[in-house]
Amino acid sequence: MMRTLLKIRMLWPALLLAAMFLLPTEMKGQTDIERFHTAMRSLKGLQRYGYKVHLSGVMPDGSYDAVELTMYMDKHRKQVAYTDKANIVIINTRHIMHIDHNAKVFKIFDRKAYENKYNGQFNTIKGLFRDDDFNRVIDSLFLKTKHVQLSRDKSGHTQFGMTTIRDDMKMQLEFRYDEQRKLPVSMDMTLGSAGRSDRFVYTYKVSDYVYDFDDSVFDTRAYFTYTNNTYTVLKYRHYKLISGL
Structure with missing residues (x-):
């Protein structure tokens, strides 16, 4: 089950980005679906953001993981x-750091040296900052949606809801956002099989959207220091240190 969840995690960044920062604007005269499409198109220029996610899955045999x-x-x-529970990853302008709690390994690399060595062979780092997959999700899924429900909850937040079925897959999506603050409040997405015997359900719950935060979240100084070409680990000192390329 956990292996399946890890595979599904490859899908959520683009889908979650599509749910983040649904910037409400004054769109008088537009239909609900036009408002939804306009909001989705505005996401393509998003550069700085943060969020929390709860990802869970139920498989055909009834097993569950989160x-x-x-x-x-x-x-x-x-x-x-x-x-997450098993990993801490920070990539800043100077270093790449990965702490793997399961393997008890602490990896630190000079970012420039790392990218020079793996340029053209290792696309993981560059792929994090590309918009291609995200834009494809926006264009092929959300901008082709023909039906959307628009309402307000008891707190006055605007709410978009949509359901789509494609290739025996059913997706239900719900956005809630605060128009005064121009920030999303929450997003719930359920992805599951439709009309198939091997039924499964994955649920994504996104909260605590932010776009104005301090760069301290990318700071590695609480984890290690680098002096005279030597790394000194400050946390998880009993983990195996890997720093050579």
Whole structure:
């Protein structure tokens, strides 16, 4: 089950980005679906954001697993900070750091040296900051949606709801956002099989959207120091240190 969830995690960044920062604007005279499409198109220029996610899955045999994570992204400076129960990853302008709690391994690399060595062979770092997959999700899925429900909850937040079925897959999506603050409040997405015997359900719950945060989230100084070409680990000192390329 956990292996399946890890595979599904490859899908959620683009889908979650599509749900983040649904910027409400005054769109008088537009239909609900036109308002939805206009809001989705505005997401393509998003550069700096953060969110928390609860990802869970139920498989055909009834087994269940869940992952909670926090992500911060700055595409302009190409920085990212990711944390879940098993991993801490920080990529800033100087270093790449990955702490693997399961393997008890602490990896630190000079970012420039790392990218020079793996340029053209290793696309993981560059892929984090590309918009291609995200834009394809926007264009092929959300901008082709023909039906959307628009309402307000008891707190006055605007709410978009949509359901789509494609290739025996059913997706239900719900956005809630605060028009005064111009920030999303929450997003719930359910992805599951439709009309198939091998039924499964994955649920994504996104909360705590932010776009104005301090660069301290990308700071590695609480984890290690680098002096005279030597790394000194400050946390998880009993983990195996890997720093050579």
